[in-house]
Amino acid sequence: MNTFNISRAKLRESNVEVFRDTMDRIKTIPKLWEKAEMNRRDTIFFPPEKEIDPLQPRYEKQSAIIVSGKRTAEAAMNYRGKHIALLNFASAWTPGGGVLSGSSAQEESLCRISTLYPALQGNPLSAPFYDYHHSLSSYDYSDAVLFTPDVIFFKSDGTIPEMLDEEDWLHADVITSAAPNLQYERWNEMTKARQEEIRNLFLSRIDRILTIAASAQADVLILGAFGCGAFHNPPDVVAKCFKDVIQSYSHYFETIEFAVFTTPLDDSNYRVFKATLHT
Template identity: 45%
Template structure:
């Protein structure tokens, strides 16, 4: 079986697990009930910031892999989903391998995104505009259950090893030469022309909303990463600088911020850029 077909089979098995488990079904229902859409015009109320210094980590882990130890130790963890703005789960039903698809193969996230309400309020709105830069909309989904290993070939975990995280679903600017494809339909037909300065400012504006939403919902640990630096072709150096600028403003709300920048041995460009800007090689 080729990798794409294997990914589809793994995803279908995950959906079958949810259907067969009352506990997972209840988790999905609870997540959907408490899921929030933050639109750009909406101010996000912030709590009082914490007093303890925030620890910043740059790792080469996958997103849920990074989140698991914190979540299992009782911390409230929020993970950023580098999302498709026009398709729930991106290309997960087609076996794609970007970060959002990996999250959906391991957890209860997909059925929370693939609802009539989210289609109407989030995905169809982005399809109508056809702007590859999208906007600063984000979804906050609490209590997502991870029930498979966050590995290249996810495997079922015993129920005692399941854990929960909150997830922010937000789309980075789509800088592909052909923005629209099967995973990102109606994303525009022409490539975006944007200067590095404008992209940096746009990323900062969008990421500020991410930090605000996580803080507003009481996250203690924030799992971030190379937002838009894969399929959406954002330069990692610019994105890392934008994260650093925003983090300086909001770090006091969190105990730990981990940039989980998964990379293979032969493709460390994203990790190297984030490590240079935000971390130090361990």
């Protein structure tokens, strides 16, 4: 079913029902319950000041850079059997963002189809991420990150997710990071100094994300238009920052895919990322 065949209100209702079903299945299917408990125990909080060793490059060939119009987990499904890490475009304040109210953003979509949410919500190991960001007076947020290894994605990543056969379940590490939030600022009205500050924030945050994925020895890294949706960051700026940073990690991963979800009404972020990263 296509998103455009149902109203926003109906889609929210459907999203809420899918999420409830996901939580019910985690509680009632032993393998999912055990994995959710493991995800809770194994989640790691990296405060902004903590240094991380990316280890040594593992590939002679440079990483293949792919830009697709897919959703995050949808893209990751193509790499089953490899060690996958993917980026969760997180709310800095609320575990799972608006998943309880049926939001359709990227983090919420991930939580609706996997064992990720129990690792974020009500977990004392994840709480410092949210507590730290609540303590800040800026919407720039920080380089603080949560790392949750071996999350199971057991539903399809589509408009109306469906349960997958167990042999099709996807295992992936999830890196939870919040982009700067420009909802209350306009890029074109910023001073040059403020624009440069935002660029530097992205360079630092992206480097942090790639360092953590490299230290986990992921073969495949799924990224995307980080902060270019609800947080209103300019896609050309974000894509250029990604391009600059990944040059230093070109031999750490077999593949880096930017899953930039497109719809029949809007493929603007996809076009910008494709033009930037393929030149």
